[in-house]
Amino acid sequence: MPEYKGMVQPTRASVAEMRKIHIEPVSDEIKPDKAIEFLDQIRKKFRSFVIAMESCTKCGLCAENCHTYLGTGDPNNIPTNRAELIRKIYKRYFTLEGRWFGKLVGAEDISLDVIEQWYSYFYQCSQCRRCAHVCPFGIDTCEVTFIGRQLLHWLGISPKLHATTGAAMEKVGNHTALPKPGIVDTLEFMAEEVLDEFGVEVEFPVDKPGSDIMYIPSSADFLLNPYTLMGAGMFFTYIGANWTIPSTVTEAGNFGFLFDQYWTQRGNVMRLLNVAQELGIKKIVWGECGHGWRAAKMYIPTLADRPVRWPLTHIHDEIANLILKNELKLDPSKNSKPVTLHDPCNYVRACGLNDNMRVIMNACVTDFREMCPHGADNFCCGGGAAILFDDPEMYRRRILLSKKKAEQVRATGVGKDGEGILCAPCSICKAQLYPMVEEHELGVEVKGLIDLVGKALVWK
Amino acid sequence: MKLLIGQILPYITVTLFTLGILYRLGRWAGARIVHNITLSPWLQTNSQVAIRVSSEAFLFRNLFRFDRALWAGALLMHFALLNVLGGHIVGFGFLGEQFALIPGLGITPELSREISGLLGSIFGIVLWIALLYLLYRRFTKEAVKMVTEPSDNLWLIYLLVLVGIGNIMRFVPGYHIEYELVRDYISALILFHPVVDMDLLNSVFFLAHLLLVQILLIVFPFSKLMHVFGMFAERYIVNRVYNDPAPGLPNVDVASARKAGLGVPDGDAAEEEV
DSSP: OOEETTEEOOOBOOHHHHHHTTOOOOOTTTHHHHHHHHHHHHHTTBHHHHHHHHOOOOOOTTGGGOHHHHHHOOGGGSHHHHHHHHHHHHHHHHOHHHHHHGGGGTOOOOOHHHHHHHHHHHTTOOOOOHHHHHOSSOOOHHHHHHHHHHHHHHHTOOBHHHHHHHHHHHHHSSTTOOOHHHHHHHHHHHHHHHHHHHOOOOOOOBSOTTOSEEEEOOTHHHHTOHHHHHHHHHHHHHTTOOEEBOGGGOOSOOTHHHHOTTHHHHHHHHHHHHHHHHHTOSEEEEOSOHHHHHHHHHHHHHHOSSOOOSOEEEHHHHHHHHHHTTOOOBOGGGSOSOEEEOOOHHHHHHSOOHHHHHHHHHHHOSOEEOOSSOGGGOOOOSOGGGOOOOSHHHHHHHHHHTHHHHHHHHHHTTTTTSOEEEEOOSHHHHHHHHHHHHHTTOOEEEEOHHHHHHHHBOOO | OHIIIIIIHHHHHHHHHHHHHHHHHHHHHHSBOOSOOOOSSOBOSHHHHHHHHHHHHHHOHHHHHHOHHHHHHHHHHHHHHHHHHHHHHHHHHHTTOGGGGSTTSOOOHHHHHHHHHHHHHHHHHHHHHHHHHHHHHHHHOHHHHHHOOHHHHHHHHHHHHHHHHHHHHHHOGGGOOOHHHHHHHHHHHHTTOOOTTOGGGGOHHHHHHHHHHHHHHHHGGGSGGGHHHHHHHHHHHHSOBOOOOOOOOTTOOHHHHHHTTTTSOHHHHHHHHO
16 A cells, blocks of 8 residues: 555555564554554653653754655654654643643544554654754654654554564564575675685684674675675774674664564564674674664663673774774775765764764775765765665655755765765665665765775785 | 732642642653663763753754754743843842842942843843744744644744733833832732732733733643753753773784785785795
């Protein structure tokens, strides 16, 4: 069902697909009542949600700071209005002003139509937190859409993309349903590629017991972004690390974070901790994945059901650290094409990776041009929160959602001669931008940041 | 009417206002901060957090960075409002002679009353105009129009009327009210003395002003005006101290790895040796 009463919606998971991730869809007759019941439960738990419901003054500052609204012009894509889709219900059932003044303060009765609105608009939100970043109070609409998606999930409404990905994670430990033999084969193939292209001998150890470092790549790096994984392999070889990739968690991402922050997200956290213990590693290093890094760095401490014994770090932090200590020999002239950096939202507004990405960039390329705005002020690529839906209506919407990003890239002029590089060190950004740079004819190639590091390393 | 608005309602207002705010704050405190959702770039010390939160709360930092017009309007409105509220307290409390109490300035009580009056007039006008701008903005700016509920406009209109009446009492000589009268009225209320016979309550404007203020205070805890507290509650969640763990990989010695020529194919390494 790509559209409902004029609203675009991603294709839904079937009942069977929902059951695979342990959800029994709620029938339409009792859906509204159940929605209120779930909302009542969850509102008592999350203060960030309560404050977002009760403290907004509707100043409207968020509107023109949201790429979704800028791209679509749809009033419901203004962050505060998107939150209002749930706030109007919240007011009606859980506040005195809503019960007494109703329409005057924008309160509304729950109905199936409202639930369908949630499904449409909460899955157009990239959860990029730019609204939280600009809000004079710091109200985080991302918290509202997290909870909106959670309610929908409990009601049995999740996009096919998210639900099947969640099921794949539970089955094999990555989003792309790649089993261990496939992982090993791909890595062997990659090692050959590295030798052919860079003249470097690299080994990608899988499940190696007694490793010091456990590297968690994004599963998309096996298929879509091979140079990112190859770059990581070259980096670990270069520094002589005793490292391994665990076959049971070949996934830096965690889609649970994006639609089910209870079982799906926690299940994958526990899976990670299990394999860390089995392999006897000392440190976990995370690959390029925006939401996944936020889910790991900021959420594992509160999601893990037992003490976390391993320090977690991002490969960018480690590379930047070695660059600052002057231990890596990098030749920027190997990356001489003009490069601009798309700051993944989760890196810069939720994980503090801003400076380190620039340390790496400046050491690895000759012609680095900043976008405007950049860093914590940056706009999302339009694919954030994995709204990478491919059905035609949603795909057209993705083009609109990436409009602001396209303007930014164009303004840097890196693609003027058709051979610029758009560095987007996040798997979701990459997946969104690969087709979008074509749609907007930006004349750039999308690459990760480790790709550039791998290329710039000087071996002899 | 005088009995109701001037004598009985104030006690009800104070009770509902206090309990209402406690209820709302308790409701917020009841929900937890579940995950760490601090916004980066990180604030690394408590003083950085204090500076960030106060620059947001008192200087409206984000509005300044992202919307100058709104920043000007909102800051003027809130700053004037703060002064008007403070002016009510010191004006009635010290009969306008508060500035004479500041040691070392040599301000006479007469001068202090002049200053007090002047400041009151300025902030009264600024407040009203800033409110008018905020209302104008709600009707003219496309994106703002789209987020506005009827109650958002009503609040602004309500405040315009409330402040307008205050300004009338200040600027129209016929309706002017002396500080002393109000001071006596408030102290009588505090001491639970009867106030119904006071001359002050015969002023229709005063009675209207008093009624509007009381309705506002009663509704305050149940409305969006709670953003005064909500802002601090939200900042407490998203602006906290965070320090990245120290980087550094276990058992990694880059220098010796490079010396050993790791990754460099044997043939090449041999060449290098030769």
